[in-house]
Amino acid sequence: MTAEYKVQGEVAVISMNNPPVNGLGYDTRLGIVQGLDKALADSSVRAVVITGAGKAFSGGADIREFGTPKALAEPNLRSVIAAVEASEKPVVAAIHSVAMGGGLELALGCHYRIAAPGAQIALPEVKLGLLPGAGGTQRLPRALGVEPALNMIVSGETIKSEMLAWVPEQKLFDKMAKSADSLLEEAVALAGKMAAKHADGAPLPRLRDLPCSHPQADAYFGFARNMIENMAKNYPAPLKCLDAVIAATQQKFDDGMATERRLFSELMVTPESAALRHVFFAQRAASKIPDVGKDVPLREIRKVAVIGAGTMGGGIAMNFLNAGIPVTMLEVKQEALDRGVGVMRKNYEARVKKGRLKQDKLDERMGLLSTTLDYADLKDADLVIEAVFEEMGVKEKVFKALDEVMKDGSILASNTSTLDVNKIAAFTRRPQDVVGLHFFSPANVMPLLEVVRGDKTAKDVLATVMKLAKKIRKTAVVAGVCDGFIGNRMVEQYVRQAGFMVDEGASPEQVDKAIEKFGFAMGPFRMGDLAGNDIGWAIRKRRAKENPDMKYSGTADLLCEMGRFGQKTNAGWYDYAPGKRKPIPSPVVAEMIEKYRKDQGITPRKISEREIVERLVYSLVNEGAHILEEGIANKASDIDVVYIFGYGFPAWRGGPMHYADHVGLFNVVAAMKRFAKNPMDDARFWQPAPLLARLVAEGKTFN
Ligand code: T1G
Secondary structure, X not given: OOEEEEEEOOEEEEEEOOOOOOOOOHHHHHHHHHHHHHHHHOOOOOXXXXXXXXXXXXXXXXXXXXOOHHHHOOOOHHHHHHHHHHOOOOEEEEEOOEEEOHHHHHHHHOOXXXXXXXXXXXXXXXXXXXXXXXXXXXXHHHHHOHHHHHHHHHHOOOEEHHHHHOOOOOOOOOEEOOOHHHHHHXXXXXXXXXXHHOOOOOOOOOHHHOOOOOOOHHHHHHHHHHHHHHHOOOOOHXXXXXXXXXXXXXXXXXXXXXXXXXXXXXXXXXXXXXXXXXXHHHHHHOOOEOOEOOOOOOOOOOOEEEEOOOHHHHHHHHHHHHOOOOEEEEOOOHHHHHHHHHHHHHHHHHHXXXXXXXXXXXXXXXXXXXXXXXXXXXOOOOEEEEOOOOOHHHHHHHHHHHHHHOOOOOEEXXXXXXXXXXXXXXXXXXXXHEEEEEEOOOOOOOOEEEEEOOOOOOHHHHHHHHHHHHHOOOEEEEEOOOOOOOHHHHHHHHHHHHHHHHHHOOOHHHHHHHHHHHOOOOOHHXXXXXXXXXXXXXXXXXXXXXXXXXXXXXXXXXXXXXXXOEHHHOEOOEEOOOOXXXXXXXXXXXXHHHHHHHHHOOOOOOOOHHHHHHXXXXXXXXXXXXXXXXXXXXXXXXXXXXXXXXXXXXXXXXXXXXXXXXXXHHHHHHHHHHHXXXXXXXXXXXXXXXXXHHHHHOOOOOO
């Protein structure tokens, strides 16, 4: 049973025990109801406390049950909460660490609530494309007030328990415990006290009995609707959250519950919710490496060294400083060090100015940073990350020097974005300690980290960096060694397709607009201007030697030959006013493209939005299938995570592989067959990857 029952004096304590976060799965729900029945039947028991064992009160409904009969099996969560609320003996929720989603809803059904400070409180269902489906939209507004409750439900954001206890006239927490340690004792005492208070049969306080209104309901909800419509264009859940909270102010409680149930069921079947639930699990599954078990011992990472104080090196260093890990940064010249440290300080100061970082935190973090010009100073670092110029000769010098000074057992990582990590490992006598840690620019902001596993990378090195990634709040995905690993290898095909479509008749802004309408944060041409078109230029030159028959549009090279590297030169595919980021379609570029088409004898044609989106997205899918088949990625969902967290693929579409499953792999391959007939395109590339062809033949999906 995943809910324990024991009696302390005259108080029964029901303790949920369903690791890791007391998800309210069927067994746990049954355990709560059976415990409650026991307590009600036992005349010596006068009150009940519900709490959670381990690291949470409860993280909510057990998402692993979603889509299975168990999720709805009685007692479903609403029935459990109704039973708690209907109890004639007072039920006290003792909340610590985490009370989220259905976990908070369970607490809202109790008569009293006591919380330890620091507990994470949230109704995050909206992040799964859902809304609180067990009374949260009806009880939280009654406990907190309409506005604070609506903010929490629509944003899904987590708020610390002590912050909520300060909301004026709140009825969420009847008491704040001194600490998590004294919580249970204080909860049992409170339960005893409440039992005495209601001994005369005085009705127990139930949130459902409280009124729920807003003094300027129409104006406030009208304003809220406008805000949400602008903010959540592609996400249906936030607006339905609003509708449910409005129902709480307009309908009787039971009718409001029925409205909430209807809206929840409507959301549960949306493709957006299926995608967001897929992303939730994909993100967590990414840290699991098939042949690296949980029992692999980890190496201790107390000190980190970063080689290179440029944009990447500085950003990488900040991740560790933010996590309280000291960093020694090495450069070859003092002025490069000074410049790098200056940029880091400026980054922090900007956050302080925006009120997103306290000054003492800035000082603390910068206090953890030391700099040096001498490799010898790195010797006691447990991890060193090289972030120098992307050229094998430079990497060789650095890794040979590191191999001389780094202590045994330290991890040597390269931030290379495409180079062969096996070759880099071979520069050292310890290839088992070498791994790729590919951060994405800006490294202190972008959540994705590609962990590149060399042939000889030791399992404990992998396990260590995956755990470290979580500590520095990165979403890490393991990639095998190939040119471009997972993300850059896929983006290569995506950008090639964008170039072909410009050759064939589309304008850069037409391509960008189409894919941004599909949901990408930024189209390929705006992305090139942001990252710097010269980066792709250098990679194409290197690749032209290795793979001369790889076809590209010639426009990207012509653009670079004109010195139009993007925002950093105030001109790229677009024009930019000095120092501004707003992309302006460029007549100069349009003329260059037109001339290029003429020189190539191309008669431009109109390209539909649908063709633009399909060629861009399916190029990711086909390359992703190759990557999966070659074992460069362990699972399709890892590829989805890379592309959502590193390249702006819309999360509400689940990632390229999930999206292909949603469209139907048969339809994807049918489209690819059409593209292969286009003489301007690359027919060879559009041959379906064998894995993709096989899945279609077997009627299967990627995920
Ligand atoms: N159900 C099942 N498993 C869960 C879970 C959940 N609700 N939450 C987390 N896990 C697993 C997770 O997959 C991972 O598993 C492990 O716990 C640790 O998670 C009716 C319908 C609670 C703040 O959305 O935000 O209630 O990989 O790595 O960083 O209205 O997990 O170890 O095998 O994230 O300490 C609403 C989602 C559900 C909360 C803990 N609840 N979870 O963070 O650990 S819908 C949520 C979180 C609902 C009702 C509706 C976080 C956390 P594994 P972790 P963490």
